[in-house]
Amino acid sequence: MSATLEIRGMCKSFGGIVVADSIDLDLMAGRVLGLIGPNGAGKTSLFNLVCGVVKPDAGSVSLDGRSLEALPTYERARMGLARTWQNLRLFPSLSVMDNLMLGPRAYSADSLMDVFFRPSQIRAHEAEARDRALDILERTGLSPIAHSRVQDISFGQQKLVGVARALMNEARCLLLDEPMAGVEGQTYALIQKAVRDIAASGVAICVVEHNVAFIRDLCDEGVFMFAGKVLARGSVEQLINDPHLTELYFGT
Amino acid sequence: MDYVFTILILIGLFVILASSFDLVIGHCGLISIAHPIFYAIGAYISAMLSKQSGMPVPLSILCGGVGALLASALVAVPALRVSGDYLLIASIGFQLGLIELAKHFHEIGGAGGLTNIPSFLIKDFGRESYVVLVLALAALTVLFIRWLTQGPYGRMMTAMRDDELAFSMLGRNAIWVKVAVFAIGSGIAGIAGGLYAHYFRFLEPDQFGLLQSSAVLTMVVVGGMRTTMGPVIGAIVLQLMPQVITFFNLPPSILGPLQGLLFTGLVLFFMFVRPQGLLPAADLWVGRKQQGDAGQSAKEARS
Numbered sequence: 001m002s003a004t005l006e007i008r009g010m011c012k013s014f015g016g017i018v019v020a021d022s023i024d025l026d027l028m029a030g031r032v033l034g035l036i037g038p039n040g041a042g043k044t045s046l047f048n049l050v051c052g053v054v055k056p057d058a059g060s061v062s063l064d065g066r067s068l069e070a071l072p073t074y075e076r077a078r079m080g081l082a083r084t085w086q087n088l089r090l091f092p093s094l095s096v097m098d099n100l101m102l103g104p105r106a107y108s109a110d111s112l113m114d115v116f117f118r119p120s121q122i123r124a125h126e127a128e129a130r131d132r133a134l135d136i137l138e139r140t141g142l143s144p145i146a147h148s149r150v151q152d153i154s155f156g157q158q159k160l161v162g163v164a165r166a167l168m169n170e171a172r173c174l175l176l177d178e179p180m181a182g183v184e185g186q187t188y189a190l191i192q193k194a195v196r197d198i199a200a201s202g203v204a205i206c207v208v209e210h211n212v213a214f215i216r217d218l219c220d221e222g223v224f225m226f227a228g229k230v231l232a233r234g235s236v237e238q239l240i241n242d243p244h245l246t247e248l249y250f251g252t
Numbered sequence: 253m254d255y256v257f258t259i260l261i262l263i264g265l266f267v268i269l270a271s272s273f274d275l276v277i278g279h280c281g282l283i284s285i286a287h288p289i290f291y292a293i294g295a296y297i298s299a300m301l302s303k304q305s306g307m308p309v310p311l312s313i314l315c316g317g318v319g320a321l322l323a324s325a326l327v328a329v330p331a332l333r334v335s336g337d338y339l340l341i342a343s344i345g346f347q348l349g350l351i352e353l354a355k356h357f358h359e360i361g362g363a364g365g366l367t368n369i370p371s372f373l374i375k376d377f378g379r380e381s382y383v384v385l386v387l388a389l390a391a392l393t394v395l396f397i398r399w400l401t402q403g404p405y406g407r408m409m410t411a412m413r414d415d416e417l418a419f420s421m422l423g424r425n426a427i428w429v430k431v432a433v434f435a436i437g438s439g440i441a442g443i444a445g446g447l448y449a450h451y452f453r454f455l456e457p458d459q460f461g462l463l464q465s466s467a468v469l470t471m472v473v474v475g476g477m478r479t480t481m482g483p484v485i486g487a488i489v490l491q492l493m494p495q496v497i498t499f500f501n502l503p504p505s506i507l508g509p510l511q512g513l514l515f516t517g518l519v520l521f522f523m524f525v526r527p528q529g530l531l532p533a534a535d536l537w538v539g540r541k542q543q544g545d546a547g548q549s550a551k552e553a554r555s
Binding site: 085109 | 410426
């Protein structure tokens with residue numbers, strides 16, 4: 001089976017600091033890969049390189065066999081790449097619902113021609129997106145706060161909105177950057193269930209997370225990163241119990 | 253009576269200018285203060301086309317709008333590809349550079365100004381007709397901007413203003429949205445310029461400098477950014493205030509600087525005391541209800 005997302009020879013350094021050192025990584029459809037490593041290992045940087053937020057020094061990324069290299073971030077997203085952010089990055093001036101409404105790969109008002117000359121098409125598009133958003137809000141338990149401002153909801157709910165917004169893309173590949181940081185209780189279970197459901201629908205998922213229990217419960221496989229390098233790949237259990245990696249992780 | 257008509261026309265024109273400027277700087281968050289140069293481009297193009305080639309005035313005004321739209325895209329595309337901040341520098345450079353250029357271009361009147369611009373409507377229907385035209389177009393502009401900003405495109409502008417990177421990651425093209433909004437705002441200003449030219453029938457490059465930039469900016473800030481009526485109120489207040497001062501019969505050497513001081517002082521005052529302006533904008537974007545929402549209510553009723 002070929003990989004959904006293929007990263008080959010990814011290299012990036014900022015001055016003398018290497019954040020990616022010849023990284024090769026495959027994300028497979030329907031599987032969840034956990035990226036583990038201490039702070040500064042280059043996990044988020046790898047996401048930024050894949051999304052085109054940062055330009056790599058060398059290396060390539062392809063999604064379903066199509067190269068993403070020459071594409072700006074928004075076109076990568078339109079091809080089916082979605083992500084969440086460590087620091088949320090929700091739109092505070094919009095309600096939860098409107099945050100989601102902007103998420104589909106093709107947005108109703110992407111073309112100004114449609115805005116001015118095809119209002120019925122815009123309305124149909126909006127209604128369709130609204131139905132999808134309502135469905136996702138229901139599945140993630142966010143329906144009661146659909147019309148709230150994102151500043152007025154709890155941090156855990158905000159994280160969930162981030163995941164829900166990424167789901168609007170109907171992505172082929174989903175990158176989750178610390179979805180569990182600062183999340184507890186019921187929201188924890190909701191995010192966990194959401195990620196499981198997405199994977200079951202055939203999406204390739206990569207999760208950066210420090211919550212070991214979450215990684216262990218959810219990931220089919222783990223990758224340990226350190227100083228921009230992939231040091232080990234295997235089952236999460238294997239990685240967690242490796243004394244050498246544990247030493248690198250905790251710096252003891 | 254002519255005096256009142258002139259004031260009404262100026263109010264109408266500044267409502268158009270301030271509302272379209274609010275679209276750019278308020279709704280879209282694009283920092284540029286060179287709005288009057290696109291007003292000037294529209295005015296000059298329309299004046300020259302009707303004067304030199306005898307083009308019918310309505311058509312020449314439309315051409316002025318298109319010219320301003322294209323010119324603004326020319327400035328915005330390279331500036332916005334680098335970063336939003338460059339738009340401010342590029343647009344001011346464009347504004348001041350073009351004014352200097354116009355002063356040395358004798359074909360368009362040079363520093364002395366362009367005179368004998370053909371008038372429109374006034375000869376056949378009187379000045380009232382022009383007042384009606386300008387005020388109608390001002391109302392149309394306000395309604396158009398409200399329609400645009402409360403629809404799905406407005407949702408996009410709001411999100412992009414909040415967080416451009418997250419916006420791009422959802423598959424939205426931020427540069428295109430910025431260039432499009434900047435061009436639409438400038439195109440509207442260009443049409444206002446044409447309306448100005450054919451009423452006052454005289455254009456001078458210095459009219460469209462930084463003083464006018466500060467006037468339009470003040471109207472938006474004082475009225476309230478990102479509101480439908482804010483720029484309208486701002487334009488009316490700021491247009492009437494200098495008229496009140498003129499009644500004091502001050503010499504021109506004091507009157508000019510006093511008006512400049514007034515604009516700057518008002519901006520400073522509002523920045524410190526009431527940064528949201530006279531009409532504060534809601535901090536949550538709410539789009540207009542659409543027919544498509546029927547699907548929403550059906551679904552929500554079920555849940």
